[in-house]
Amino acid sequence: MAEYNFSKIRHKLEDELTDKRFEHTLGVAVTARMLARIHGADEEAAYVAGLLHDCAKNLSAKDRIHLCNKAGVEITLLEIDNPELLHAKAGAILAAKEYDIKDGDILNAISSHTTGRPGMSLLEKIVFVADYIEPGRDERPGLKELRTEAFNDLNGTVLHILDTTLKYLGDTAKAIDPATRETYDYYKENGE
Ligand code: DGI
Ligand code: FE
Ligand code: FE
Numbered sequence: 001m002a003e004y005n006f007s008k009i010r011h012k013l014e015d016e017l018t019d020k021r022f023e024h025t026l027g028v029a030v031t032a033r034m035l036a037r038i039h040g041a042d043e044e045a046a047y048v049a050g051l052l053h054d055c056a057k058n059l060s061a062k063d064r065i066h067l068c069n070k071a072g073v074e075i076t077l078l079e080i081d082n083p084e085l086l087h088a089k090a091g092a093i094l095a096a097k098e099y100d101i102k103d104g105d106i107l108n109a110i111s112s113h114t115t116g117r118p119g120m121s122l123l124e125k126i127v128f129v130a131d132y133i134e135p136g137r138d139e140r141p142g143l144k145e146l147r148t149e150a151f152n153d154l155n156g157t158v159l160h161i162l163d164t165t166l167k168y169l170g171d172t173a174k175a176i177d178p179a180t181r182e183t184y185d186y187y188k189e190n191g192e
Contacts, residue, residue, distance in 0.1 A: 003044060004044060004047075004048050006047070006048070006051070009048065009051055009052065009099055010026075010051065012098070012099070013025055013051060013052070013055060016055065016058055017054070017055075017057060017058055018058065021054060021057050021058070023136055024054065024134065024136050024137075025050070025051055025053070025054055026051075027134030027135050027136040027137075028050040028051075028053060028054075028127070028130045028131050028134045029047050029048075029050030029051040029130075030047070030050070030134075031050065031130040031133060031134045031135070032046040032047060032049060032050035032126050032127055032130035033046050033047040033050065034151075035126045035129060035130055035150060035151070035154070036123075036126055038151050039122060039126065039154055040122070041122045041123050041126055042123070045103060045105065045106055045123055046123060046126050046127070046130075048101065048106060049106045049109040049110060049123060049126075049127045050127060050130055052091065052095045052099055052101065052106070052110055053088075053091060053109065053110050053113045053127055053131060054087065054091065055091045055094050055095055055098075055099065055110070056086075056087045056088075056090035056091035056093075056094050057087050057091075059087070059090060059094075061083030061086070063090070064083055064086040064087060064089075064090040065080065065083065065086065067090045067093050067094065068086065068089055068090060068093065071093045073089050073092075073093060075089065076177075076178075078175055078177055078178070079177070081175065082174070082175055082177070085114055085115065085177055087114070088110065088111055088112065088113050088114040088115070089111050091110045091111070091113075092107040092108070092110040092111035095107060095110050105121055105123050105124070106123065108121065108123075108124055109121070109123050109124045109126070109127040109128075110127070112124050112128065113127050113128055113131050114131075115177050115179035115180040115183060116128050116158065116162060116179070116180065116183035116184075116187075117179060117182075117183055118182055118183055118185075118186035118187075119186065120158070120183075122154075125154050125155070125158050126154070128158060128161070129146075129150050129154060129157050129158060129161065130150075132146065132161050133146050133147045133150050133157075140164070141164050141168070142160065142164050145160075146160060146161065155187065155191055155192040158187050159184070159187040159188060162180065162183055162184040162187065163184065165180060166180065166181070166184055
């Protein structure tokens with residue numbers, strides 16, 4: 001028997017998310033699965049992590065903060081001011097609690113998918129990249145090139161996405177999470 005009940009997870013997500021977010025979720029899951037095949041990661045883990053990466057997207061800021069506090073997950077003042085960021089950490093908690101995910105690598109991939117983090121695992125990079133390039137995305141800069149690069153050079157793609165995100169955040173005067181900056185610096189310095 002397969003390790004994960006994909007259709008049960010999909011149905012629950014369909015109930016929890018808006019139609020648009022659910023479509024995005026399916027796009028990320030399939031993209032993550034293809035990237036996993038190309039780059040030699042576990043395809044089922046990538047698919048499940050892709051499905052669940054935005055599972056907390058419909059929660060209120062209050063509920064996200066509450067979930068993190070209850071689980072003992074540290075949150076920063078910047079995250080409280082920009083609770084959009086917290087759907088990643090809250091998502092990992094929800095995935096463990098509501099979707100019975102025990103694999104720490106999958107939970108990390110959900111938790112790090114918005115800002116990235118220094119020293120990401122292969123699976124984490126795959127979900128981080130898939131979130132940006134899935135076929136339903138049309139609003140983000142550099143997509144055409146990144147979609148090709150992602151299948152050739154995953155580490156380069158991570159760096160380019162972070163570079164673009166930092167520029168975008170600078171343009172919109174949104175607060176830059178230190179995690180986004182640290183992840184960029186790390187991949188610029190280390191390459192992988
Ligand atoms: O949840 P998605 O829309 O699929 O994508 P995501 O999890 O990458 O979240 C995207 C949002 O996160 C986007 O509006 C930019 C924002 N974001 C990413 N890094 C930072 C950030 N927002 C702030 N304030 N600071 C960051 O460093
Ligand atoms: Fe997200
Ligand atoms: Fe997403």
